[in-house]
Amino acid sequence: xPRSAEINFWRQMASVSASKLxxxxxxxxxxxxxxTAFSIEEIGVFFFFYVSVNFLSKFVGGVGEAIRKRxxxxxxxxxxxxxxxxxxxxVFQTVVSVLxxxxxxxxxxxxxxxxxxxxxxxxxxxxxxxxxxxxxxxxLNYNSGMGYPGRSEWFGRALPGVLFLxxxxxxxxxxxxxxxxxxxxxxxYSLSAVIMYLSTRPKLLILPNWEHVRSVFxxxxxxxxxxxxxxxxxxxxxxxxxxxxTSTTVGFYESSNSLAGLLYVIPxxxxxxxxxxxxxxxxxxxxxxxxxxxxxxxxxxxxIPVMSFFMFVGFGDFILEMVFGGEYSLAYWYLVGxxxxxxxxxxxxxxxxxxxxxxxxxxxxxxxxxxxxANFTTVLPLIWYFGGLGVVISTVLAAVVRLGAVIRMSKEYxxxxxxxWTLLVTYSTGLVLLAGSQVIEGMFExxxxxxxxxxxxxxxxxxxxxxxxxxxxxxxxxxxxxx
Numbered sequence: 084x085p086r087s088a089e090i091n092f093w094r095q096m097a098s099v100s101a102s103k104l105x106x107x108x109x110x111x112x113x114x115x116x117x118x119t120a121f122s123i124e125e126i127g128v129f130f131f132f133y134v135s136v137n138f139l140s141k142f143v144g145g146v147g148e149a150i151r152k153r154x155x156x157x158x159x160x161x162x163x164x165x166x167x168x169x170x171x172x173x174v175f176q177t178v179v180s181v182l183x184x185x186x187x188x189x190x191x192x193x194x195x196x197x198x199x200x201x202x203x204x205x206x207x208x209x210x211x212x213x214x215x216x217x218x219x220x221x222x223l224n225y226n227s228g229m230g231y232p233g234r235s236e237w238f239g240r241a242l243p244g245v246l247f248l249x250x251x252x253x254x255x256x257x258x259x260x261x262x263x264x265x266x267x268x269x270x271x272y273s274l275s276a277v278i279m280y281l282s283t284r285p286k287l288l289i290l291p292n293w294e295h296v297r298s299v300f301x302x303x304x305x306x307x308x309x310x311x312x313x314x315x316x317x318x319x320x321x322x323x324x325x326x327x328x329t330s331t332t333v334g335f336y337e338s339s340n341s342l343a344g345l346l347y348v349i350p351x352x353x354x355x356x357x358x359x360x361x362x363x364x365x366x367x368x369x370x371x372x373x374x375x376x377x378x379x380x381x382x383x384x385x386x387i388p389v390m391s392f393f394m395f396v397g398f399g400d401f402i403l404e405m406v407f408g409g410e411y412s413l414a415y416w417y418l419v420g421x422x423x424x425x426x427x428x429x430x431x432x433x434x435x436x437x438x439x440x441x442x443x444x445x446x447x448x449x450x451x452x453x454x455x456x457a458n459f460t461t462v463l464p465l466i467w468y469f470g471g472l473g474v475v476i477s478t479v480l481a482a483v484v485r486l487g488a489v490i491r492m493s494k495e496y497x498x499x500x501x502x503x504w505t506l507l508v509t510y511s512t513g514l515v516l517l518a519g520s521q522v523i524e525g526m527f528e529x530x531x532x533x534x535x536x537x538x539x540x541x542x543x544x545x546x547x548x549x550x551x552x553x554x555x556x557x558x559x560x561x562x563x564x565x566x
Contacts, residue, residue: 100352103236107344109244113251114338114407117264120255123335123410129261130337132209133268139179140216143172147224148439151359168221176217180210208265215272219243222279227359236355238279246271332471338407339417343395346388346425347432353380354432361440373441378500380433382553385509388422388429390545393513394538395422397520401534420475427482434493446492454485508552516541 117126146168187206223239250267254260357380364373395402399418403411438446458481465473490497520541523529529537 100348101237101241103240103348103351104345105241105244107341107348109248110341110344111406113248114341116248116252116255118408121261125261127332127337128205129264132205132261132265133212134337136209136213136216139213140220142175143168143217144220144224146171147220148444150221151224151228165221165225168225172217172221176214179213183210204260204262205265208262208269211269212265212272215269215276219272219276219279222276226279226282227355234282238282239275242278243268243271243275246274335411335414335417335471336421336475338403338411339414339421342402342406342418343421343425346391346422347428349387350384350425350429350432353384354436357433357436358439361437365441373437374496374499377433377437377496378502380436381430381500381502382505384433385426385429385505386546386549386553388426389509389513390542390549392419392422392426393517393545394541395419397517397524397541398534398538402538405531405535416472417475420472420479423479424482427486431486431489434489434497437496438489438493441496443493446489449492450485450488453488454481457481457484505553508549512545512548516545 114126117129121129150164150168183206187203219239223236226234226238227236247268250271251264254263254267357376361373361376364376395418399422400412400415403414403418435447438444458477461480462474462477465477467473469476520537523537527533
């Protein structure tokens with residue numbers, strides 16, 4: 084029996100979500116630290132490169148997803164699968180690095196977008212970060228497939244996130260250079276990869292046979308395509324803003340996205356752990372248990388994202404000013420739009436975990452293709468009419484299309500799930516509390532402390548109401564599908 088089928092679902096989910104939360108908070112703190120030494124435009128340049136590195140490293144992450152699936156469905160270490168990913172990573176990253184440097188050297192500077200004129204030192208630092216992140220993604224997925232998704236997330240995401248923040252703080256005060264900040268990220272992800280290797284000690288000097296290669300890329304052809312499409316979809320906003328609008332809009336977008344990212348930590352936990360557990364259940368043919376895991380995940384996944392979205396609608400400008408400063412209040416609609424996207428993702432991520440666990444990664448790829456079609460056919464007209472905000476509006480429309488496509492193509496399992504009561508409770512509670520908060524705000528002139536107390540009260544009442552009304556089996560997600 085695969086160990087992944089019997090993991091403690093809620094404990095692992097809480098661990099993964101907590102590590103993701105720590106990582107998300109690190110990004111927010113990083114922006115606040117960078118604000119002390121760099122302008123919004125320079126911060127936009129930094130995130131242009133950072134997002135580009137994330138985009139490229141996830142090509143290797145697609146192979147990592149395949150490794151996680153193959154390892155989680157088997158007993159033992161199976162280091163041959165990791166060897167397949169390592170060989171792919173070395174070849175891919177070498178080719179990409181040569182292409183990036185060739186473009187920078189050969190293309191005249193006046194034809195490069197503003198962010199790419201930052202200098203060769205920034206580009207070389209970004210390339211080293213690419214190598215470190217890619218290796219880290221391989222080790223994270225391998226260790227997760229071994230049955231340790233929670234521990235892997237802490238070592239693979241939370242740890243480098245914290246180290247990155249600490250080093251960034253140090254270098255910001257002693258050497259205000261974007262290239263040095265990126266090198267801090269390289270050091271953080273490299274240390275993380277070493278620690279993950281030491282936690283399982285897979286054999287390095289081992290050659291995979293053709294069956295291992297075929298097995299990884301049989302799944303990987305879809306997970307890699309999914310990663311490519313997903314990365315194009317997720318990274319397009321920042322890249323389009325940096326190329327077609329201004330670096331300042333990238334700063335507004337990323338500051339809002341870092342706050343909206345807090346809504347994503349719970350859905351990500353359900354995706355990451357559900358992926359591993361469902362893979363083990365699928366290997367044993369336990370369909371009813373798979374549906375139970377999916378239903379419990381969908382019940383709990385959206386509660387905090389929906390609550391936070393209503394808080395962004397009611398108090399988004401105040402939140403932005405308190406966290407990043409008064410000049411960021413102009414990003415209010417960025418925050419609201421990105422918050423809505425994360426709410427839609429809170430329904431999609433558990434289903435994505437289902438699809439990966441049941442060996443159907445092609446579903447997410449096709450859904451991403453539909454989303455990209457919606458995104459790229461609307462983004463240019465919307466940029467023309469709404470400026471940088473047009474990118475966010477276009478992405479909201481694409482997120483609706485992507486969720487609808489994932490649900491439709493996953494109907495074999497999703498149509499057995501009933502979350503109508505959950506939807507009614509989460510949204511009706513949010514609307515009532517939002518209306519009440521607006522009444523209080525209109526009747527009284529609130530100080531900053533009173534605004535904070537109102538936000539805390541909103542969250543407490545919302546969570547208590549939802550936890551009381553939505554029945555979630557915290558003992559085990561298996562075996563109870565009542566709504």
